[in-house]
Amino acid sequence: MKILIIEDEQELANDMVKYLTNEQYLCECASDFHAAMEKVYGHDYDCILLDLMLPGGDGLTILEELKRLKKQDGVIIISAKNAIDDKVKGLKLGADDYLAKPFHQAELAARVESLIRRKQFDSNNLIVQNELSIDINAKAVTVNDQPLNLTKKEYNLLLFFIGNKNRVLSKGALAEHLSGDFADMFESHDFVYAHVKNLKRKLKEKDYGDYLKTIYGTGYKWER
Amino acid sequence: MSRLLNRPLKAFALYALIILVISIPVYVLVIDYIWTSELDENNWLTLQHTKQRLQSKQFTQAEIENINHIWGELQPGVSIIKVDRKISFKDSIYEAIRPNEFDEDDGEDRFRGLKTFVELNGEPYILTIETNVEESDETFAAVAGITLLFFIILFIGFILLNRRIATKTWQPFYATLRSLQSFELSKDSSVHLPSSDIQEFQELNQSLLHLIKSNVNDYQQQKSFTENASHELQTPIALLKSKMDLLIQQKDISPEISELLNSIEAPLSRLSRINKNLLLLVKVENYQYSDQEQLDVKEHLDSTISLFEDYLNEKQLQLSNQVKEAIVVNANSFLVETLIQNLLSNSIRHTSKGGQIAISSNGKSLIVMNTGKESLDQSRLFERFSNTTKGKVSSGLGLAIIREIANKYGWQVGYSFENGFHIFTVEF
Numbered sequence: 001m002k003i004l005i006i007e008d009e010q011e012l013a014n015d016m017v018k019y020l021t022n023e024q025y026l027c028e029c030a031s032d033f034h035a036a037m038e039k040v041y042g043h044d045y046d047c048i049l050l051d052l053m054l055p056g057g058d059g060l061t062i063l064e065e066l067k068r069l070k071k072q073d074g075v076i077i078i079s080a081k082n083a084i085d086d087k088v089k090g091l092k093l094g095a096d097d098y099l100a101k102p103f104h105q106a107e108l109a110a111r112v113e114s115l116i117r118r119k120q121f122d123s124n125n126l127i128v129q130n131e132l133s134i135d136i137n138a139k140a141v142t143v144n145d146q147p148l149n150l151t152k153k154e155y156n157l158l159l160f161f162i163g164n165k166n167r168v169l170s171k172g173a174l175a176e177h178l179s180g181d182f183a184d185m186f187e188s189h190d191f192v193y194a195h196v197k198n199l200k201r202k203l204k205e206k207d208y209g210d211y212l213k214t215i216y217g218t219g220y221k222w223e224r
Numbered sequence: 225m226s227r228l229l230n231r232p233l234k235a236f237a238l239y240a241l242i243i244l245v246i247s248i249p250v251y252v253l254v255i256d257y258i259w260t261s262e263l264d265e266n267n268w269l270t271l272q273h274t275k276q277r278l279q280s281k282q283f284t285q286a287e288i289e290n291i292n293h294i295w296g297e298l299q300p301g302v303s304i305i306k307v308d309r310k311i312s313f314k315d316s317i318y319e320a321i322r323p324n325e326f327d328e329d330d331g332e333d334r335f336r337g338l339k340t341f342v343e344l345n346g347e348p349y350i351l352t353i354e355t356n357v358e359e360s361d362e363t364f365a366a367v368a369g370i371t372l373l374f375f376i377i378l379f380i381g382f383i384l385l386n387r388r389i390a391t392k393t394w395q396p397f398y399a400t401l402r403s404l405q406s407f408e409l410s411k412d413s414s415v416h417l418p419s420s421d422i423q424e425f426q427e428l429n430q431s432l433l434h435l436i437k438s439n440v441n442d443y444q445q446q447k448s449f450t451e452n453a454s455h456e457l458q459t460p461i462a463l464l465k466s467k468m469d470l471l472i473q474q475k476d477i478s479p480e481i482s483e484l485l486n487s488i489e490a491p492l493s494r495l496s497r498i499n500k501n502l503l504l505l506v507k508v509e510n511y512q513y514s515d516q517e518q519l520d521v522k523e524h525l526d527s528t529i530s531l532f533e534d535y536l537n538e539k540q541l542q543l544s545n546q547v548k549e550a551i552v553v554n555a556n557s558f559l560v561e562t563l564i565q566n567l568l569s570n571s572i573r574h575t576s577k578g579g580q581i582a583i584s585s586n587g588k589s590l591i592v593m594n595t596g597k598e599s600l601d602q603s604r605l606f607e608r609f610s611n612t613t614k615g616k617v618s619s620g621l622g623l624a625i626i627r628e629i630a631n632k633y634g635w636q637v638g639y640s641f642e643n644g645f646h647i648f649t650v651e652f
Contacts, residue, residue, distance in 0.1 A: 009459055015466040019473075080458045085512070102462035102496055105469035153534075168472045172489045179531060184493035184500075185569040185622070191534035217482030218472045 001116060003027045004045040006036040006062065007078070008054050016049065019105040019167075020112060033057030040066060045073045046116050049108070050095070052079040052086055060086075060093060067094045074115040078103070100181070104173035110163035129162060129224065131208055143206035153178055154199045161212060161222035170219040196220055229390045233382055240378050244371045251367045256360050260336060263355050264317055267338035271315075271353050275342050278304070278351075288344060301335060301354030306347055315340045320354075334359045396420035400429055407436070409443050410509060447509060454502040461496050468492065494619065501621035504562065505608075508628045513556040521551035521560060521590060521652070525583065528564045532572060539577050546584040553652045555633050563629045566622040567592050567648060574646070582645075589651040599641035606637065626650070 001024055007013040008031050017027040028045075030036035033056030040048070040062060048066075052059035063075060077090040080101040087098045096115050099108060117125065117136065125136035131144045139155060141148040150158065160177050161169070174196070175189035183189065200212050213221045226234075283291065285306070292304045301322075316339045321332055337354040390398075399418045407415045415436050417429040472485055507513065525547060529536075536543055553560065571581050571594040579595040604610040606627040609620040626648075630637045636651040 009463070011463050012459070012466055015463070015470055018470055019466075080455075080462070101458060102465040105466055170469070170472055170489060171486075172493055173469070179534065181500075182531075182565050182569060184497040185565070185619075186535050186573060187490065188538060191538040195534075215472075215482075217479060217486050218477065 001025050001046045002043070003112065004036075004039055004043075004048045004073075005029045006031075006049065006054065006059065007051045008032060009051075015105065016108065020109060022166075025112075031055075033059075033062070036062055037065065040071070040073075041069075044071065046119065047074045047076065047112050049112070050075055050077050052077060052090070060089060063090065063093045063095055072119070074119050076108075076111055076115060078108070104170070104176060106160070106164045106167065106169050106173040107177055109167070110160050110177065113163035114159070127162060130211075132203075134159070134162070143203065143208045146206055148202060148206055150199065150202060151195075153195050154202070157195055157199055161220070165222050165224050168215050168219055168221045174219065229386050229394065233386050236382055237379055240382075241375060244375050244378075248364070248368050248371050251371075252360060252364045255363050255367070259357055259363075263336045263357055264338065267317075267336065267353050267355055268315070271338055271340050271351060274353070275340065275351060278342060278344055283344060285345065285347065288349070301337065301352070303350075303352045304342075305350050305352075307350055319357075393422065396422065396425045397428075400425070400432065404432065409439060413440055413444075447506060450502055451506040451510075454499050454506065457495075457499050458503075461492075461499055464492055465496065498619040498621065501619045501625055505621065505625060505628055508559065508625070508632055511632075513559050516554050516556055518552060518554055519557055519560060521553055521564070522547050522549070522585075524557075524561050524564050525568075525590070528561070528568055529583075531565075532568055535569075535572050536581075539572065539575065539579075541572060541575055541577075541579055541581055543581045544583070546582065547590070549585070549587065551585055551587065551590065551652060553633070559629045559632070563626055563650070564590075566626050567650070570622050570626075571646075571648070589649055592648045593645040595644055596641065596646040597644075600639065600646065602639055605639055 003020060003025055005013050005016050005027055007016070007029070010031060013029045013031065017029065021027050028039065028043075030039050033054045036050075036054065037057075039045075050059050050062060059077070059079075063077075066073060066075065075095045076097040076099060077086070077095045078099045078101060079086055079090075087100075090098055096118075097111050099111060117127070127134040127136065132141070134141050141150055141155065141158065156178060157174065160174070171189050171192050172183070174192045176183040178192070178195070196212070196214075203212065204210070211223050213223055215221050278288075288304060288306070295302050295304070318337045318339065320335045320337060322335055323332055334357045335354045336357045337352055339350055339352050342349045342351045396418050397420075403415050403417055415433070417433060420426050420429065468485065468488065472482075477485070525545070529543065529545060567590075568581075568583075571592055574596065575581060575594040580593075581595075582593045584591045584593075601610075606623045608624040610623075627637050629635075630650060633652075636649075638647075638649040638651070640647045640649075
C-alpha cells in the first residue's frame with residue numbers, strides 16, 4: 001500500500017515515514033508543491049498526507065487537482081494552520097480527514113489505517129485479528145464468535161491499538177485519541193488506565209490472547 | 225463632575241453677582257448725594273428768591289404773620305417766624321421724617337429743609353423751607369430691583385453665549401473627544417480627528433494622533449510578534465512530539481529512561497497547549513472566525529460535558545447541569561465550543577478531588593460554579609498568564625480566551641465567590 005507524504009518540513013516527513021513504514025505500507029515524500037504535483041500526476045496512492053502550506057503553492061490546489069482528475073486517492077490534510085476555515089474548506093473539497101499539527105504519530109497511523117480500510121472495503125468492513133473480529137459498520141466485536149460488549153471508549157481504544165500494531169502508545173496519545181484536541185488542557189490522564197484495564201479484562205474473559213501489553217512507564221502496546 | 229464650559233460660567237456669574245451687589249449701596253449713596261445736593265440748592269434758590277421779595281415789599285408785622293399763616297396752610301413745612309432776639313446764624317440744613325397726609329403707603333416721608341435768618345422791618349425772622357426727598361430705603365429698593373433685573377439679563381446672556389461658544393468654538397474639541405471615546409486599540413488602526421483653526425486644538429489633535437499612531441504601531445508589532453512566535457514554535461513542537469513517539473518505540477528502554485520520557489510528556493503537552501491558545505487568541509483578535517450562525521449553547525455544553533466525562537470521573541467530581549432550555553446565540557460555532565470547553569476545563573482543573581460543579585442558566589446567560597477555598601484576584605483573573613493559581617498544566621490563557629471571545633460578541637464575563645463557590649458567568 002502506497003502513502004504519499006506531502007510535507008515541507010523534512011524532519012517531520014522523515015518521522016512519518018519511519019513511523020508508518022512497515023510490511024504493509026510504502027511511503028514516498030514530496031517536499032514542495034511541484035514535486036507533489038508530479039507525483040500525484042504520475043502515480044496512484046492509497047493515501048496522501050497533505051500539508052496545506054507548501055513552498056510553491058497551496059496544498060488545497062493539489063486537492064482540487066486530484067478531484068478534477070477523478071483520482072480515488074484518500075487524502076488526509078495535516079495542517080499547522082489549525083484554522084477551522086481550512087478544515088471546512090479541505091473537507092468540502094473532498095479531503096477524507098483532517099489532522100492538526102502537532103499530532104501524535106500514533107493518531108496519524110490510526111487515521112491512515114482507518115482511511116485505507118474505508119477505501120478498501122466498501123460494504124463488508126471486517127477486521128480479523130486472530131480470534132478477534134471487528135465489524136466496523138455494525139461496530140460489533142466478537143472473540144471466538146462470541147460477542148464482546150465494549151463501551152464506546154473501549155471500542156475506540158481497541159481500534160486505535162489495532163491501527164498501531166506493534167507500536168508503543170503513550171498515555172498522552174491515548175488520552176488525546178479519546179478526548180480529542182483538548183486532552184492537553186488537563187494534567188492527569190489516569191482515566192486511560194481504567195479504560196485499558198477494562199478492555200484487557202473483557203478480552204481476557206473471552207479467552208483472547210494476551211496481546212495488549214503494558215510497557216512499564218511509557219504506555220501500552222498491541223503485540224501480534 | 226461638571227462640564228468644562230460650566231466652570232467659567234459659574235465663575236463669571238458669581239463675579240457678576242458680587243460686583244452688582246456691591247454696586248447697589250454705591251448707587252444708593254451716589255443717588256442720595258445727588259438728590260440732597262440738588263434739593264439743597266433748590267431750597268437755597270427758593271429761599272433767596274423769597275427773602276429778596278419779602279425784603280423789597282415792606283410788609284407790616286401783621287401782614288407777615290398773615291403770610292406765614294396762609295403760606296403755612298398752603299405749603300406745609302414753609303414758615304416765616306419772628307424771633308425775639310436777633311440771633312445771627314448761618315443758613316442751616318436739616319432733615320426730618322414726618323407724616324405726610326398725601327402719602328398713602330406708610331404716611332411718613334423724608335423732608336429736607338433749609339433755615340435762614342431774615343430781617344424784615346428791622347425785626348429778625350427765621351425763614352424755613354422744606355422739600356420732600358425720596359427716602360434712602362426706597363432708592364435702595366429701586367436700585368436693587370433694577371440691578372437684579374440686569375443680573376438676570378446678564379446671566380441669561382452668559383448662558384446663551386456659553387452655548388454659542390460651546391457649539392462653535394469648542395466643537396472641534398468635542399469632536400476629538402468623541403473620536404477618542406469610540407477608538408479601540410484592538411479594532412481601529414487609525415483615528416480621524418477633525419482639523420480646527422484654533423491653535424491649541426490643532427496642537428492637541430496632532431499630539432493625540434502622534435500618540436495613537438505610535439501606540440497602534442506598538443500594538444500591531446506586539447500582536448504580529450505573538451503571531452509569528454507561535455507560528456514559528458509550531459514546527460519544533462510538532463517535531464518534538466513526533467520524536468517522542470518514535471523514541472518510545474525503541475526496544476529495551478530502561479525504567480529510568482522510561483520515567484524520564486514519561487515526565488517529558490506533560491511539559492510538552494503544556495507547551496503545545498500554550499502555543500495553540502496563543503494562536504487562537506491572535507486569531508480572535510484579528511477577526512478571523514468571522515462566519516456566524518444561530519446556535520444553541522446548550523448543545524455545545526451537553527457535548528462538552530460528555531467529552532469531559534472521563535476527567536470528571538477521574539477527579540470524582542459531582543456535576544449537576546441545570547441548563548434545561550436552549551440558549552440561542554448568533555456566533556461562530558468553533559468559538560462557542562472553545563469558550564465552553566475552556567470554561568468547563570477550568571472548573572474541572574481547579575476543583576479539588578470530590579468537589580462539585582454546578583452549571584445553570586437564566587435564559588440569556590451561562591453560570592458555571594465550582595467549589596473552591598477562597599476568592600480569586602478578580603482584577604487580574606482574565607489577564608493572560610495572570611497565574612492566579614499555580615496550576616501545573618494550565619496554559620494561563622484559558623480565561624483570557626474566554627474573555628476575548630466574549631468581547632468579540634459583546635458578551636459579559638463575570639466572576640464572583642459566594643458560599644465556597646467560584647462563580648463564572650457569561651451573559652450572552
